Amino acid sequence: VSTGAATAETLIAGVLAGETRAIAKAISLAETGFDASEAAMAALHPHTGKAHIVGITGVPGSGKSTLVRALTQEFRKAGQRVGIVAVDPSSPYSGGAILGDRVRMADLANDPGVFIRSLATRGALGGLARAAMDAVDVLDAAGFDVVLVETVGVGQDEVDIARAAHTVVVVSAPGLGDGVQAIKAGVLEIADIHAVSKADRPGAGRTASELRAMLELSPAGRAHDGWTVPVLETSAETGTGIDHLAATVGAHLRHLKDSGAFARRRQTILEARVLKTAEDLARTRIERSGVLPDVLARVAAGDLDPRAAAQVLLRGLSDDPG
Amino acid sequence: VSTGAATAETLIAGVLAGETRAIAKAISLAETGFDASEAAMAALHPHTGKAHIVGITGVPGSGKSTLVRALTQEFRKAGQRVGIVAVDPSSPYSGGAILGDRVRMADLANDPGVFIRSLATRGALGGLARAAMDAVDVLDAAGFDVVLVETVGVGQDEVDIARAAHTVVVVSAPGLGDGVQAIKAGVLEIADIHAVSKADRPGAGRTASELRAMLELSPAGRAHDGWTVPVLETSAETGTGIDHLAATVGAHLRHLKDSGAFARRRQTILEARVLKTAEDLARTRIERSGVLPDVLARVAAGDLDPRAAAQVLLRGLSDDPG
Numbered sequence: 001v002s003t004g005a006a007t008a009e010t011l012i013a014g015v016l017a018g019e020t021r022a023i024a025k026a027i028s029l030a031e032t033g034f035d036a037s038e039a040a041m042a043a044l045h046p047h048t049g050k051a052h053i054v055g056i057t058g059v060p061g062s063g064k065s066t067l068v069r070a071l072t073q074e075f076r077k078a079g080q081r082v083g084i085v086a087v088d089p090s091s092p093y094s095g096g097a098i099l100g101d102r103v104r105m106a107d108l109a110n111d112p113g114v115f116i117r118s119l120a121t122r123g124a125l126g127g128l129a130r131a132a133m134d135a136v137d138v139l140d141a142a143g144f145d146v147v148l149v150e151t152v153g154v155g156q157d158e159v160d161i162a163r164a165a166h167t168v169v170v171v172s173a174p175g176l177g178d179g180v181q182a183i184k185a186g187v188l189e190i191a192d193i194h195a196v197s198k199a200d201r202p203g204a205g206r207t208a209s210e211l212r213a214m215l216e217l218s219p220a221g222r223a224h225d226g227w228t229v230p231v232l233e234t235s236a237e238t239g240t241g242i243d244h245l246a247a248t249v250g251a252h253l254r255h256l257k258d259s260g261a262f263a264r265r266r267q268t269i270l271e272a273r274v275l276k277t278a279e280d281l282a283r284t285r286i287e288r289s290g291v292l293p294d295v296l297a298r299v300a301a302g303d304l305d306p307r308a309a310a311q312v313l314l315r316g317l318s319d320d321p322g
Numbered sequence: 323v324s325t326g327a328a329t330a331e332t333l334i335a336g337v338l339a340g341e342t343r344a345i346a347k348a349i350s351l352a353e354t355g356f357d358a359s360e361a362a363m364a365a366l367h368p369h370t371g372k373a374h375i376v377g378i379t380g381v382p383g384s385g386k387s388t389l390v391r392a393l394t395q396e397f398r399k400a401g402q403r404v405g406i407v408a409v410d411p412s413s414p415y416s417g418g419a420i421l422g423d424r425v426r427m428a429d430l431a432n433d434p435g436v437f438i439r440s441l442a443t444r445g446a447l448g449g450l451a452r453a454a455m456d457a458v459d460v461l462d463a464a465g466f467d468v469v470l471v472e473t474v475g476v477g478q479d480e481v482d483i484a485r486a487a488h489t490v491v492v493v494s495a496p497g498l499g500d501g502v503q504a505i506k507a508g509v510l511e512i513a514d515i516h517a518v519s520k521a522d523r524p525g526a527g528r529t530a531s532e533l534r535a536m537l538e539l540s541p542a543g544r545a546h547d548g549w550t551v552p553v554l555e556t557s558a559e560t561g562t563g564i565d566h567l568a569a570t571v572g573a574h575l576r577h578l579k580d581s582g583a584f585a586r587r588r589q590t591i592l593e594a595r596v597l598k599t600a601e602d603l604a605r606t607r608i609e610r611s612g613v614l615p616d617v618l619a620r621v622a623a624g625d626l627d628p629r630a631a632a633q634v635l636l637r638g639l640s641d642d643p644g
Contacts, residue, residue, distance in 0.1 A: 038629055045627035059382050128478050133628075155477010156450050270621050270628070271614070275605065278632035282604040283597065285636070292593070299592050305367035306455075306592075307360055310600035314607070317639050 012043045018081075018142045020115065027117050030134035034127065034277075034284040041134055044141040051083070051140040051147045052253050053269070055162035057187055058171030060152055063197035063236065067171055067245075068150050070236035072108055074246035075146050083139030084108075084116040087132050087151040087161055115139060129157045130280040133164060133273050159187055164272040166265055167252045169193045169245075172211060174203030188214060189221040191229055192252050199233035199240050208233055225261035227252060286313050334365045340403075340464045342437065349439050352456035356449065356599075356606040363456055366463040373405070373462040373469045374575050375591070377484035379509055380493030382474055385519035385558065389493055389567075390472050392558040394430055396568035397468050405461030406430075406438040409454050409473040409483055437461060451479045452602035455486060455595050481509055486594040488587055489574045491515045491567075494533060496525035510536060511543045513551055514574050521555035521562050530555055547583035549574060608635050 014022025026044070029037040056071075058064045065086070072082045108114045119132055132149065139147045149165055151158040162168060170191035175198075194215075196208045211231045215222040222229060230248060234241035256262040286292060295312050298304045304312065336344025348366070351359040378393075380386045387408070394404045430436045441454055454471065461469045471487060473480040484490060492513035497520075516537075518530045533553045537544040544551060552570060556563035578584040608614060617634050620626045626634065 034629075042627045042629055046624060152477070155474070155480050157478040159477075267618065267622060271618055273628045274614075274618060274621060274631045274635070275608070277628045278608060278635045279601055279605065281629070281632045281636060282639070283601060286597070286600060292596075296589065296593055296596060299596060300589060302368060305364045306595045306599045307356075307364055307603070309596045310603045313596070313600045314603060314639055317604070317636055 008039055008043070011040060015040075015044060015138060015142050016047060020112070023115055023138055023142050024117070026138045027135045030131045030138065031119060034130065034280050037134060041137060044137055047141040048137045049140065049266075051136075051144055052167070052249075053136055053140070053147050053149065053165040054249055055165030055168040056148055056150045056171060057152070057159065057162035057168070058173070058197075062171045062173045064150055064152075064171050066236040067195060067197050067234060067242075068148055069108060070234075070239070070242045071246055071249070072114060072148065074242050076111065076113055078246075080145040081113045081143065082115075083136075083142070083144035083147045084114070085132055085135045085139065085147065085149045086116065086118045087128065087149070087158060115142070115144065127280040127283065129161050129272075129276040132161045133276060136164075159190065160272060160276070162187075163190050164269045166256060166262070166269070167192050167249050169195050169249065171195045171197050172207055173197045174201050174207040189218060191221070192224075192227060193245070193248055194229060194231040195241075195245055196231065196233045197236065199235040200238050204233055204235075225256065225265070226259045227255050227261075282314070282317060285317050289313075289317075330361050330365070333362055337362075337366060337460060337464050338369060342434070345437055345460055345464050346439070348460045349441075349457045352453045352460065353441060356452065356602050359456060363459060366459055369463040370459045371462065371588075373458075373466055374489070374571075375458060375462070375469050375471065375487040376571055377487030377490040378470055378472045378493060379474070379481065379484035379490070380495070380519075384493045384495045386472055386474075386493050388558040389517060389519050389556060389564075390470055391430060392556075392561070392564045393568055393571070394436060394470065396564050398433065398435055400568075402467040403435045403465065404437075405458075405464070405466035405469040406436070407454055407457045407461065407469065407471045408438065408440045409450065409471070409480060437464070437466065449602040449605065451483050451594075451598040454483045455598060458486075481512065482594060482598070484509075485512050486591045488578060488584070488591070489514050489571050491517055491571065493517045493519050494529055495519045496523050496529040511540060513543070514546075514549060515567070515570055516551060516553040517563075517567055518553065518555045519558065521557040522560050526555055526557075547578065547587070548581050549577050549583075604636070604639060607639050611635075611639075 011022050011025060015026050026037070026040050029040055056064055056068055068084060068086075072084065075082050109116060117135060119128065119135065132151075136147050136149060149162060151162045168190050170187050170193075172194065174196070194211050196204055196211065198204060208231050215229060215231070232241055232245050232248060234245050236242065253262075256265055291313065295304065295309050299306060299309050333344050333347060337348050348359075348362050351362055378386055378390055390406060390408070394406065397404050431438060439457060441450065441457065454473075458469050458471060471484060473484045490512050492509050492515070494516065496518070516533050518526055518533065520526060530553050537551060537553070554563055554567050554570060556567050558564065575584075578587055613635065617626065617631050621628060621631050
């Protein structure tokens with residue numbers, strides 16, 4: 001046990017010193033599960049709260065990963081250290097590698113001022129949102145100035161993860177279906193900044209116009225926290241608009257701080273963080289209690305309906321049997 | 323209270339009789355929340371277990387909705403009654419209507435043998451998976467022979483919802499990005515049937531070949547439950563392959579029953595159902611307890627880390643304070 005405690009202390013010290021191996025290890029613990037990461041995350045939490053958390057979200061094919069890379073290079077030019085958490089919906093066995101998204105990130109991987117980590121969707125295991133938010137805490141505690149959280153802009157958990165940020169960038173691309181992917185993804189109103197990617201391609205201007213027109217119909221989408229939501233055209237290929245996007249991300253944080261909206265935004269992030277953590281803890285304790293097989297057999301036999309079964313599962317949940 | 327009980331009894335009787343208004347009302351209760359729907363769902367549960375639950379999933383733009391419509395028409399020709407639960411990631415304010423997906427369903431809406439309901443992503447409210455599974459139970463109890471559950475094939479909750487089915491159809495379309503949307507969506511291995519939509523368009527054959535090649539690399543994707551996963555080309559526009567897809571969906575159910583795999587599949591569905599319900603109940607009780615604002619204030623002040631806060635929230639969760 002004392003070895004374990006010493007190892008944990010070394011790990012925390014390593015993360016706080018910004019050591020890559022310690023950071024990777026701490027995020028792996030978070031990915032492993034609630035219990036595995038409990039001590040480390042509790043120790044790291046007091047050291048969080050300094051990073052600018054930026055959620056970047058958009059449907060598959062919108063060019064999020066490429067934009068994240070370009071944006072990271074821009075922040076690096078300004079001397080900022082950048083941590084990236086990519087919530088990757090790929091199957092565990094593919095690990096996203098087949099798609100090459102991560103391969104395109106390879107040039108960043110050699111930069112000591114950048115740390116990139118993909119988290120796979122955990123399927124029935126659950127806990128994805130909690131793990132992603134833990135990973136953000138690790139990178140925040142490790143002293144990264146900006147933490148980019150890239151998620152696919154569809155799916156309740158994924159949208160919730162992106163929304164648990166100070167600044168939310170929603171990425172749309174021209175030529176993807178009907179040009180209203182932002183609405184289709186249910187993320188129009190959570191954007192602080194809309195980025196239209198692939199501005200070098202035909203239709204980018206139209207996509208931007210459509211977004212602006214839709215924002216006109218949505219008071220909450222058009223402006224919130226006293227901030228008018230801009231629609232920016234960008235091209236990671238040609239570099240167009242990337243500097244402006246990076247500057248606008250920074251300007252949004254300053255706006256939050258100057259206007260006093262920052263405290264409210266921080267409270268929203270904490271609420272999401274705590275509720276997702278409670279959800280994962282409840283599931284972890286249910287699994288650990290070992291009563292699930294018996295309860296399911298009773299549901300299958302018709303002795304319990306699913307809600308009565310849920311009530312049985314929650315009984316005794318308040319005490320940690322571990 | 324006696325009026326409420328009488329109303330509840332009338333509602334249950336209406337659902338069991340297949341009355342459209344009662345079905346709509348019961349699903350609305352499920353969407354409202356855990357508490358609102360508790361009595362109705364407990365009463366309906368013993369009447370479930372007869373429908374063939376078919377999950378239909380694919381990335382945005384894959385043509386899911388159009389395929390669901392074509393498939394429904396095919397089942398109707400065979401005299402089967404079809405219930406449809408569409409988990410729609412659109413913003414609440416748009417209700418999906420802007421996209422016209424639901425509009426294209428309008429011809430089905432006039433058929434008394436078809437019931438269609440869209441559920442919106444609930445954002446921070448949570449409970450989407452529980453509500454969707456409740457809606458399936460309502461349609462099952464109402465006597466629909468087939469219940470189609472359409473979800474976007476990205477996002478943990480959405481994939482979990484689609485997977486809680488007897489038969490899972492994953493829809494891919496040609497010309498969407500890199501042609502490996504199924505992997506990108508993390509749903510390759512959950513498919514019992516792959517449908518390539520828009521087979522009238524260029525590239526459909528290539529998309530089907532790519533899927534088959536990927537399945538060769540994935541033993542779990544290629545076959546499970548003693549069933550070899552087919553890749554079918556379909557076109558809702560020309561009608562190509564729709565009859566074959568409908569027949570294959572039916573053949574898969576017969577295979578599950580003949581092979582004895584049905585009981586295991588049913589157990590998997592029940593497990594997802596019970597765990598998602600427990601998750602939603604936990605969240606509902608946390609909200610009802612009223613301790614959240616105080617706990618969040620303590621986290622903001624640095625007195626609690628998110629995990630300690632989660633533990634505080636779970637205390638007392640075992641007893642229903644309502």
